[in-house]
Amino acid sequence: MFLTHGLDIDCNELVELVTAYLDDALDPDTRRRFTDHLDLCDGCDTYVEQMRQTIRLTGALAADDLAPDLRETLLTAFRGWKNGTAPPA
Amino acid sequence: MRALRGGDEQAFAELVGRLTPSMLAVAAGRVPGRTVAEEVVQETWLAVLTGLDRFEGRSSLRTWVFGILLNIARTRGARERRSVPFSSAFPTDQAGPQAQAGPTVDPGRFHPPGTPWSGHWTAVPQPWELPENALLSHEIRTRLRAALDALPPGQRAVVHLRDVQGLDAAEVCAILDLEPGNQRVLLHRGRARIRQALEDYIHEEPA
Numbered sequence: 001m002f003l004t005h006g007l008d009i010d011c012n013e014l015v016e017l018v019t020a021y022l023d024d025a026l027d028p029d030t031r032r033r034f035t036d037h038l039d040l041c042d043g044c045d046t047y048v049e050q051m052r053q054t055i056r057l058t059g060a061l062a063a064d065d066l067a068p069d070l071r072e073t074l075l076t077a078f079r080g081w082k083n084g085t086a087p088p089a
Numbered sequence: 090m091r092a093l094r095g096g097d098e099q100a101f102a103e104l105v106g107r108l109t110p111s112m113l114a115v116a117a118g119r120v121p122g123r124t125v126a127e128e129v130v131q132e133t134w135l136a137v138l139t140g141l142d143r144f145e146g147r148s149s150l151r152t153w154v155f156g157i158l159l160n161i162a163r164t165r166g167a168r169e170r171r172s173v174p175f176s177s178a179f180p181t182d183q184a185g186p187q188a189q190a191g192p193t194v195d196p197g198r199f200h201p202p203g204t205p206w207s208g209h210w211t212a213v214p215q216p217w218e219l220p221e222n223a224l225l226s227h228e229i230r231t232r233l234r235a236a237l238d239a240l241p242p243g244q245r246a247v248v249h250l251r252d253v254q255g256l257d258a259a260e261v262c263a264i265l266d267l268e269p270g271n272q273r274v275l276l277h278r279g280r281a282r283i284r285q286a287l288e289d290y291i292h293e294e295p296a
Contacts, residue, residue: 010208012192012199019277023258025269043213047194050217054284057233058252064230066109070127074105074134075098081138082096 009033014044018051090150094141105134108151111249112158115265118242119162121169129165133158151254155264193281217291229290236286237279244279251276 009017009030014037020026021034038045092100109130116126136157144153200206220226237248250261262272 010199011210012194012196012208015194015281016192016277019273019280023273025258025273041209041213043210046214046216050214050284050288051280053217053219054280054287055252057229057287058237058248058280058283059255061110061230061233061237062107062253062255064110064234066106070109070130071102071105073131074109075102077131077135078098078101078105078138081135082098 009037011037011041011044014038014041015047018048021048022051022055090141090144090146104150108154108254111254112155114237114249115155115246116158116162118246119159120166125165125169129158129162132161132165136161149256149260151256152260152264155250155256159264159266193278194285214288217287219291229287232286232290233283236283240279240282244275244282247272247275248279248283252280 014034017026017030017034021031026034038048093104112130112133113123113126116129117123120126120129133154137154140157144150148156198211200209200211202208237245237253240248246265247261247267250256250264251258256264258269258272261267262269265272267275
C-alpha cells in the first residue's frame with residue numbers, strides 16, 4: 001500500500017516512463033512523482049532532454065533522399081498515370 | 090492535394106521523397122524481402138494516384154496513404170503465404186511479455202539493488218552539446234539512419250510513423266492495428282536504442 005503513496009521513483013524506473021510522459025499518458029499521481037523526481041535529479045532531467053533531442057533529430061530524417069532508382073520508377077509511374085488521365089475540369 | 094490532382098510532378102516528387110522511406114520500413118515488417126517491400130510501395134503509390142479523386146480529406150493524407158500501404162501489404166503477404174498479423178509477426182521484438190520486459194537503459198549505469206543509492210545513476214548522463222547545425226550534419230544523419238534501420242521491424246515501423254513522419258499515437262495504432270500500450274512500448278524501446286546510438290557517437294567525438 002505504501003508503494004502507491006511513495007514520494008519517489010528511482011532513476012532506473014523513470015527512464016522507462018519517458019515516452020508515456022511525453023505522450024501525456026501517465027496517470028496524475030505517477031506524473032507528479034515523475035516531475036518531482038525531474039526537479040531534483042540532473043541525470044534524469046538530462047536523459048529526458050536527450051530523448052527529446054533524439055525525437056527531433058529522428059524527425060529530420062524525413063527529408064532524406066530516396067534511392068534514385070526507386071524515385072525514378074515512381075516518377076515514371078506518375079507520368080504514365082498523368083498521361084492516361086484527363087486533367088480534372 | 091490540388092497540385093497532385095492537377096498532375097504537378099514536383100508536388101508528387103516531394104510527397105514521394107517524404108513518405109517512401111517510412112513506407113518501405115513499414116512494408117518490410119509485413120512482407121518477406123526488400124524487393125517485395127519495394128513492389129508493395131510502388132503498388133501503393135499507383136493506388137494513391139488512381140484513388141486521389143476519392144480522397145475526401147477526412148483523414149490526413151499520410152494516414153490515408155499508410156492505410157492503403159497496409160492493405161496492399163496484407164494482400165501481398167497472404168499471396169506470399171507468409172502472412173502473419175503484425176502484432177505476432179516479430180515475436181522477438183514485441184507482443185510477448187518477456188519480449189517487452191527488460192530495461193531500455195543498461196542496468197550497469199545504476200547502483201545495484203540493496204545498496205544505499207539503489208536504482209540511481211552511478212554516473213549521470215552528460216548533456217549533449219550538439220552543434221547548431223546538428224540536423225544538417227551528414228555524420229549524425231548517417232548514424233541516425235543506421236540506428237533506425239537496425240531496429241527490430243515492429244519498433245522500426247512505429248518510430249518511422251511517430252518520429253520520422255510525425256503521426257500521433259492514435260493514428261499509428263489505427264494504421265498498424267496496435268493497442269495503445271503496445272504502440273508505446275515499441276516506440277519507447279526504439280527511441281531508447283536510437284538515443285544510445287547518438288550517445289555512443291557523441292562520446293567518441295574528440296572534445
